[in-house]
Amino acid sequence: MESVLDEVVVYATGALCRRRAYGAVPADGRLRLTGLPLTLDPSSVRATVRGAGWRVTEARVEYAAELRSPDRTPELRRACDLARQEYDAARARARRAEERIAELTALRAVPPPRRREEPHRRTPADAWLELADFVAARLTGLQADAARLTEQCKLAEHTLQLAQDRLDSAPDTEHTAPTATTATVLLTLTADGPAAGPVDLELEYGVPGARWVPTYRLSHRQGDPGGQLVLRASVAQATGEDWTGVRLALSTADLQRRTDLPRLQSVRIGRRQATPAPSGWREAPPGLDELFRGFDQAFLQQIRLSAKSSDVRFGSRAAAAPGEEKTVQRKSVSPLRSRAATARDELPQAPGSAPVGYGGGAPGYGGPPAPAPPAASMAAMASFAPAPSGPPPEPAPPHPGAGWLDYAALTLQGPHSPGRGQLTPAPTQHRAGHELTGPLPPHAVPPRRSAGSFDQRFDTAAPVDLPSDGGWHTVTIGEIPLSVTPEYVCVPSVEETVYGTLLLTNSTDRALLAGPVEVTVDGDFLRTAALPTLAPGATGRLGLGVAEGVRVARRTELHESTAGLRNNTLVLDHRVHLELANRLAKAVTVEVRERVPVTAEPDVRIQERPGWSAPDEPSEDCPPGTRLRRVELPAHGRAELDGGYEIRIPAAQTLHGGDRRN
Incomplete structure (x- = not known):
């Protein structure tokens, strides 16, 4: 049955794909959904019937080779x-x-050539x-x-x-083989009623090799308090199948997050006690080897026939006398019987000698059980090796590992496999997918790092097309209204430069993740900046670079004196004078950041000059000791600010660290 990829949810790493299939169900109730990528995780396959009439009783992943489409x-x-x-x-x-x-x-x-006897001609101006x-x-x-x-x-x-x-x-332009290996999901359906019609299936499976990062485009007009933020995403996927016309959703959650509960172990004081075996382990049931007795007899008969045909074709006694034929035959068959009996003795027979998963349990010895002889080693079985002598060794106490208790990952071994008739962990299936480890776009931040403790999902407004090439492709999600206030910030004590910023307020109920944003002011592209993470209702500042139209100058003075009855107090008077100039044709708001010393000594006192305020909450940009002042500058206007502080230190103490003359 053909299926169509309908929806894809891309998580922080990996994606969850949903396919839709509609059609009639065969008489045996078994359906095959072909064309699936090799990168799918078999443990993540889920099948659901939309509507009534059928129910899914089994879903199994198989791998098969298919002809490539030559068109x-x-x-x-x-x-x-x-x-x-x-x-x-x-x-x-x-x-x-x-x-x-x-x-x-x-x-x-070009005028015609003039002969000697001809007079000069007048130039025809009209021509x-x-x-x-x-x-x-x-x-x-x-x-x-x-x-x-x-x-x-x-x-x-x-x-x-x-x-x-x-x-x-195109994914098939570099392949020259006429066939390709694809994954197939085999579904078994059971009718709920006597007259069940066509079935509408939904298949879900997870694939690695997909990731995404948020990107934005901010449009702002001067004088307008609002702005329009277009939420986009850069998506890269190398899952082995192209996503064409799918409904795309992006999630900050982790697809492979842990779901099992932590186990609390007992703390015991006293002599060392043996760790009890987990409850999922079961002893091998008695008579397990009787299930394969018929197979062993047929296997030994095949060995005898193969050895007899080898003696007839390539034996050196093929031309012996008729009287010696029985002797030769007896000498060639007797060792085979001895070796076959030895091979039968090596099979796991004793009820307690091999672990087994019984009734949903899992085997659990520290090492794997003795392997049974496969059919491909019949020649080795015919060698004349002596049979083992002595009683079999005592089995080791059971110590099942974590892999032996994962019941969903256990498979029942056949007669040719090691530990036949037992549940053992299945070998890891080679998957063609790979995790994308290439560089991120500039200013991009992985969603798990910027999302913090919350998870959110973003759905695209229209179906998208994403090829499986591992490159970054940009898709549009939607528009988000923002409150935008242009401001200018300067830190004259560090650098006498004014920077332009945009104060963004997220007034929606959706979080904005950190990522690159393309800023457009009055229809002109300005630059690409880094947007910080904005939770619902939060406010952040977006830097736009140096503002050449606003200038700042800073001058400092230090006056050192003494005070007190006995001049036992050293007074360091730091004075700061700032000059601001606005060369733009519009009024601007400038936030000036200065700093004052912070001390924990009770004898050291710091007195600040008025007019400056501390930030509401200390942050990385505004550490303790930061003082702020906001100035309104008219068009082509100027302003002067005074600030500073006094440090009063007992004369018996000295100031360690820092520059007093700053």
Whole structure:
């Protein structure tokens, strides 16, 4: 049954795909959904019937080889060849138009040669003017045609680039094998009623090799208190299948997050006690080897027939006398019986000698049980090796590991496998997918790092197309209204430069993750900045770079004196003078940041000058000791600020660390 990829949810790493299939159910109730990627996780496959009439009783993943579709690559190559021919023809037409313009521009009036006996002729001015008018009229038409042909050439070049990109990104252009390995899900359905009609299936499976990071585009107009933020996402996927026309959702959650509960172990004081075996372990049931007795007899009979045919074909006694035939045959068969009996003794027979998962349990010895002889080793079974002697060793106490208790991952071993008739962990299936480890786009932050303790999901407004090439592709999610306030910030004590910023307030109920944002002011692209994480109702500042239209200058003075009855107090008077100038044609708001010393000594006192305030909460940008002041500067206006502090230190103490003259 054919299925269509309908929805994909991309998590922080990995994705969850949902396919839809609709059709009739065969009489045996078994359906095969083909064309699935090899990267799917078999443990994540879930099948659901939409509607009544059927229910899924079994879902199993199988791998099979399928013929490649020979239609897509030739079609893409043919389209690329046609686009290249059209581009070459457009270039030839444009080149011919330029040549005609050059020929017409070089057109000149050449007078006929004058003979000796002929007098000088008068220049016909009317003919020169008519020729100039003719050239001007022709050039006007040719130049219009040349402009039109140049535009056609650009369009043809763009079409050729698109066709070449489609051909290069096609997943089957680099494969030469006629077949490809694909995953198939085998479903077993059971009818709930006597008259069950067609079935509507939904198949869900997880794949690695997919990730995403948020990106934004902010549009702001000066004088407008609001702004429009377009939420986008850069998505990369190499899952082995192209996502064409799918509904895409992006989640900050971890697809492979841990779900099992922590186990609390007992703390015991006294002598060391043996750790009890987990309750999931079961002893091997008695008579397990009786299940394979018929197989062993058939296997030994096959060994005898193979050995007999080898003696008849390649034996050195094939031409012996008739009287010696029985002796030769007896000598060649007797060791086979001895070796077959030895092989039968090596099979796990004793009821307590091998672990087994019974009734949902799992085997649990420290090492694997003795392997049974496979059919491919019949020649080795025919070798004349002596049989083991002595009683079998005592079995080791059971110590099952974590892999032996994962019941969903256990498989029942067949007669040719080691530990036949027992539940053992299945070998790891090779999966074609891989985790994407390439670099992130500039200013991009992984969603798990920026999301913090909350998880959120974003759904795209329209279906998207994403090829499985591992590259970054941008998709649009939606628009988010923001409150935008332009402000200018300067830290003159560190750098006498004013920086432009945008104060963003997230007034919605959706969180904004950290990522790159393209800032556009009055329709002109300004720059790409880093947007911080904004929770619902939070406020953040977005830096736009140096503002050349606003200048700041800072001067400092230090006056050192003594005070007190006995001049036992050293007074360090730090004075700061700031000058701000606005060269823009609009009023601006500038936030000036200064600092004052912070001390924990009770004898040291610090007195600040008024007019400055501390931030509401200390942060990385505003550590303890930061003082702020906001100044409104009119268009082409200036302002002066005074600040500073006094440090009063007992004369018996000295100031350690820092520069007193700062």
